[in-house]
Amino acid sequence: MTLWRSHLNVNGCKYTKSDILGALAVVIAKRNQKEARMADTGKDYISNSADPKNIQDLTSFVQNLLQQMQDKFQNMSDQIITRIDEMGNRIDDLEKNIADLMTQAGVDDRA
Template structure:
């Protein structure tokens, strides 16, 4: 979670520095500038979404492995598990 916050802070700093260095002079430059910022935000959002989904999938796999291990231990101990 701290990694995500530092990444967001870094991006905010970068966008702020871009804004102070590149003031749009006309409507076309403003449009390009806004599109660029929106594309950067969309790309970052997609990247974070992909990371979250990957972590959720990994956690699901770990939970499945843990359930199997517990089931195996219960079977070895002679304890009957309850059916789902």
């Protein structure tokens, strides 16, 4: 991991300060909501091992969260590219079929 002035570089993927702050805000908001729910029901708060407890845990948690986001984004990107390739193949097949039909019908495709 390399920290740059304008972004954080994790495994070759760049995250801006706003990406990181947004992720931290979500983590803090969820933790605050959980604590509020526990206080409202009168139960003792039992910490979940996945909740960050100090700066190192928080850093590790955010890195893990960013890695998961990157993995999901990569998976979606791969699926989109595959679908675009499939659509391109279908279009090529359609063009070939149309050209064959025009040839069979004796239509000149030079308009």
